[in-house]
Amino acid sequence: MGPAKTQARPGGVDRMLQYETVFIADSTYTDEEIDELIKGYDQVITSAKGKMLKVEKWGKRRLAYAIRRNEEGVYVLMTIECPPSLVKELDRRYRMNDRILRHLVVRVENEAQLGPSPMMKPRPERDELLAEPPLVS
Template sequence: MAFNYNVYVIISRSLDEEAVDNVVKKISDIINSDGKVENVDNWGKRKFMYPIRKENEGIYLSIKFQSSGSIPKEIERVARITDGILRILIVKE
């Protein structure tokens, strides 16, 4: 059974465009293993209300996808060990 999810990712502003694309590709590959990416939005750089890991700005991404219930756990696991990802939030619709 497939569920609809949104993943919101904040990436360090110190990463270049290629590194940001690699993060998106890494998350998309996980999703495509047992689901389908519907939409990827890059919201660009935004200032934080408070510092996150000693940074004041970050690159915001939104990825909408459909998958089974096991994929969000794998995305969170990979996000914890991926350099440059400051925060991640996965919301089930």
């Protein structure tokens, strides 16, 4: 794979594109540390004239397989708007943090849905269980 091409406008100014980025942090992070981590990424994004459109903390979840001996991780989804040149910097910052187990940044072709993602919606099975009256024996 070759280097990513920058989408520059005439005059050399990067145009703003939408991206979704998900990272899995070490499960030892506290909620306050996750908030600080998100705040740090927000500062990087805003310093590049970008903006954070949505943040969803999916919380601690069991991993499908162990990553660096971790069985659980804290998942965070961010929808951002930034110049393409910032993606490389975000990738570098994710890689520099030893407590970020995995990350992914993808470009959103159509404008991102700013409502809750499917991960934030309750599972139908959970809804059914909550709606059923308790069994009495």
